[in-house]
Amino acid sequence: MGIAQKLFDRNPDPNTALWNSMIKGYAENGFYKKVILSFSQMKNMAFSAPNCYTFPVVLKSCLKCNALREGEEVHCVVIKSGFKGNPFVETSLMEMYSGCRLIGAAYRIFNEMVDRNIVAWTSMINGFIFCHDLVKARCLFDLAPQRDIVLWNTMVSGYIGVGEMVEARKLFDQMPKKDVMSWNTILQGYAINGDVEACERLFEEIPEKNAFSWNGLIVGYARNGFFLEVLDAFKMMLIDGNVLPNDVTLVTVLTACARLGALDLGKWVHVYAENNGYKGNVYVGNALIDLYAKCGMIKDAVDVFKSMSKKDLISWNTIIGGLAMHGRGADALDLFCQMKNSGVFPDGITFIGVLCACTHMGLVEDGLSYFQSMVEDYSIEPQIEQYGCMVDLLARAGLLLQALDFVKKMPMEADAVIWAALLGASRVYRNVEVAELALEQLDKLEPKNPANFVTLANIYGDLGRWKDVARLKVAMRDTGYKKVPGCSSIEVNDCVVEFYSLDERHPETKEIYGALRGLTKLCRSCGYIPHVQEFGYGD
Template sequence: MNYPMLKPQTTPYHHPQTLIPQIKHCKTIQQLKQLHAIFIKTNQTHDPTVSTELLKLSSTSAFRDPIYALSLFDQMPQPNVFAWNTVIRAFSDSSNADKALLLFCRMLFDGFVEPNSFTFPSVLKACSVVDGLKEGKQIHCLVVKFGFVDDEFIISNLIRMYVMCGSIENASVLFHRNVDFVSSRNGVIVRDKRRQEGNVVLCNVMIDGYVRNGKLDVARGMFDKMHQRSVVSWNSMISGYAQNGFFMEAIDLFRRMMEMGDVSLNRVTLVSVLPAISRLGALELGKWVHLYAERNGIQIDEVLGSALVDMYAKCGSIEKAVQVFERLPQTNYIAWNAVIGGLAMHGKAKEVLDCFSRMERSGVSPSDVTYIAILSACSHAGLVEKGRSFFKDMVNRVGLEPRIEHYGCMVDLLGRAGYLEEAEELIMNMPIRSDDVIWKALLGACKMHKNVEIGRRAAEVLMKLAPHDSGAYVALSNLYAASGNWDGVAKVRLMMKEMDIRKDPGCSWIEIDGVIHEFLVEDDSHPRAKEINSMLKEISNKLSLVGHMPNTTQVLVKMDQKHKESLLHYHSEKIAVAFGLISTSPKTTLQIVKNLRICDDCHSSMKLISKFYERRIVIRDRKRFHHFENGSCSCMDYW
């Protein structure tokens, strides 16, 4: 790349004051080096003003270069504390944070200057980056030695260092020594405004620490005690809930934040709550978030845009997801992965392959996540040869090392298509250690194709890898039940009872008028339970009239046929659909999210229900989306 050359004023002697303004206007490190060369040529590098400006720009500008900054620093005859702080900060913000600690040691050993209040925050940040708890404790001692124990900014950085290094106990002790709470009947208040603001910062650091350590209850307790909260306080709790699987709690807190209105939602708030909205399929709330961003001038960049694309796709509106993606001003690999992954979830294999071609033509290199989505799309569409080709292409042309997820996709691809022996052989010959997920994929395929022998072997491995995970036992029971082996079912159920292993209950969510309703299997706790049961009976009668025979092979208990059919009648997605039918106007699309894979009986029932009631029913199960309309499903019964 050619960089424009600087043209300093042509005079016999360039006084530093004539060139320093040009230093401040440098746009690249190359331009800065050109000016540096002029200073060397005219023997002016000894001027402290010149050397300081060069050091500052090479350390803190957008084009900063810490290595070059260090070379400038080393040429200074006796750097002052500002110079030391500048170069230490440059490295603490870089990928070579350990060099910031080495420079700090050199500063102490040289003994010409002492660290000040601006030195320690950068050094502590470096400790956090390199996970240097031992070094952090030593620096804590120096903070005390140099008399900065009352500096709120240093204390907050000390607490953050302990949090980031995993020492939540030390962080907690330091926090309680420095926070200044005064109890009152209305909550918690503090003595003065400045101290109050400092306490908010400290509380935010601790909340983040508790969240990082999985102590969400403790974090929420501290959050609730705060008399004053910043947007950071809210964002930390919302993202903490979402990242740890507490999706309803994340959304409830987000709603509370909106209702209280004491702080404004920002870009981080929206990015934090969107994964929870995605997981629960709360499309209306997701639309509100999108509209809020547009109306409040929050830029929809690659990060927020990718989160919106992911939300729309996972909430069933793949058309809107593609529309948001197409409107992004810039797209990186994260945005491409979001739209390709969304299309794959909806079974749109052709669109996935077209989008992948566009991605490569645009110059964006695919990541390993991209190939997971592509292989998943091939799996759900039965494109075995294309899947094999993409897997080889990923390794041989792109040079990506396959992860366990890629092998899992290949096992799923081969297993669904009936290549069970090849799938098992792939697992046995993988260069990396197999996990429970990959064996579950094989076991699920064995159930689909009723291959008891390979299924039994897969289940035995699974029970060793994850002895208390119900998945292997349930899948093996399903396999035995489908083949009529009730003795085998009884043995597996006895093992589960002896080990106190319980099957995860089926759970479905449906959003009606912005409110998320949750239903478990055989759930009668809803306020409209009587109306729901009446609708379920109506649905059952209509299914019977057209000759629908319930697929009772899904019931793992040996009981009479009528009782088995009754159990199928109250699966959670059927209850959610019944509630949707009585709660919405005709022709309204029903969108449901389910935590488990949809069973054969519910799948065949949903096709008929969509025809009887002239409804489009969209169900997202653990694996993919099913779009039921006019008696058929988008998966073409290949799932």
């Protein structure tokens, strides 16, 4: 845009077409305030009056940067310039006012329109939906003289947005013609509202699936925590072969691999992405960094980060957080300095990674300094996550009373994560008083979680206070809940298998436990005596 502006400035008397080109260029590149400034200059020129192509771009820019006052001034110019009856311009005015939640002003313009085309009807209905007035939106929809596929989909999306899937499905079934966008809209609606079974059924009904259809199913699984199903759907998509995965598909699958620890499949997706034109894709790169970091391959995560020609804030946040998680705090802090030097502005997520790095290195003073810098240098208001990092930093360093004082001074109530961090640190440093206070708070926040009682019972046990251990066991039993067993997963033959301690659900359970007994005997023959009674398969 800099070169375009220089060329434009050389013209002493730019006409309307030239002004429109500059205004459109600024709008397409996100310089919305420049659009408003250019319009202000344009309307004062003698030979460059704004026309019906100028106003819509300027009005959309006013909406983008919340410049309502300037938008109202543009509206005055529209009237003075004689464009009040132009449907294209008036529709843009409606969109600006409804986008600013002045639905009454938008509706007045709609009522005054002489020529209401289907675009105007759709825009007004969409305005009511945006302002959460589904009743008026539906009334207008029913009154619309004609309805195209876009208007039908707009109304269906309105019901989906407020979680009214029954009404959305009713309207969908009434549609005279359904295109692939219609099917995808209702599919994503089920996914967004957590009805995975309905999402699966509808997916099978779609007559012609495209990438958005497959992504609707795959992202729907991921959104609702069905990560194994994400991998199954991805494999089914590849076998089907009619639609190729895009970057959204690959990012979702890599995220599922990271959550499941499916490193081998993740590596395969990495190769697939590079061979299919996604090597320089920043979103795929970020997902790969996350995958390798969460699967323990931090060196590979760093290699992916270094290979990326384009990095965004998420790229930096992911690698800094990954390095911190793996105990490489010095590298994380070094990258944070590189990030600042490269001109990337950190956010709250960045500082979570930085504070975690300080926690793993025991850098209490540095952590406090970074926390203060976040507020003073970057005007980032700390949220409960950053406060939690600071409490964890102090607690792990053994400064339990300081951590407790920090909790008391927080502007919000501490959550269960913060009190659990204090409880865990209390066991390490055998501080019964802080542990009892933490359990008291956790009992209010998580009354159904017996794991908190177990932690305090272990502290009592370490100190030989067996009467207190017995008392806590009774209290834990009285809650009526049992500690949820930890779930693990392992990648076998391109599949991810989940299992619990003493799990017997697998069809090859007998063979698995037989192999485990064989390994136990082999360990014993080498002089190692495992604590087999803990696993329930000993002699």
